[in-house]
Amino acid sequence: MNDLLESEKRKVRYEFLTLRNRLDALNISSYSGMIFAKICELPVYQKAKTVMFYLSYGSEVLTDPMITSSIGSGKSVVVPAIASPGDAQMTAVKLSNIEAANQFVYGVRQPEIDEENVVAKEDIDVVFVPAIVFDVNGYRTGYGKGYYDRWLKGVPVEKTVGIAFDFQVADKVPFGEFDLPVGTIVTEKRIIYANKIKKN
Secondary structure (H helix, E strand, O other), X not given: OOHHHHHHHHHHHHHHHHHHHOOOHHHHHHHHHHHHHHHOOOHHHHHOOEEEOOOOOOOOOOOHHHHHHXXXXXXXXXXXXXXXXXXXXXXXXXXXXXXXXXXXXXXXXXXXXXXXXXXXXXHOOEEEEOOOEEEOOOOEEOXXXXXXXXXXXXXXXXXXXXXXXXXXXXXXXXXXXXXXXOXXXXXXXXXXXXXXXXXX
């Protein structure tokens, strides 16, 4: 990645993370509930047997209630995990309940990784992707470690859904050749079909 692109990403990351961190817990909870209501409208979620959520951290959109509800409705839920700090690869791991996410890497919760609970990405029907900011074309700026961009390689774009608060959607964010867009973005206010995804 060139220095100019990295500098632009750092500025965008700082700007939108600062905005997100100003949200209070009540708004985070309320907006997250509204986002999940819209997720439940998505045909790709309704039809999905296996869904991948991230385990929310800090001021991110809260996913614990989404995970619990999805498991309760009979869906299989997987979440990202990495073996240890510095490991370049992310793994999708089945989560039986929130309490099973009792390991921490980089301060983020995850379940223990073992041969029994690793799920191949081709077996996942929809992947919910976090970001600090998305743009209307589905490109995203994350925390800068590149885990999702590496893992999403080869995942059909129609299976990828970004979730964020509405102010986290910009007209354009800086991106490079290895940055992958999501197909759809869901906020508390709207559903954006970013990559000409069909609505059904």
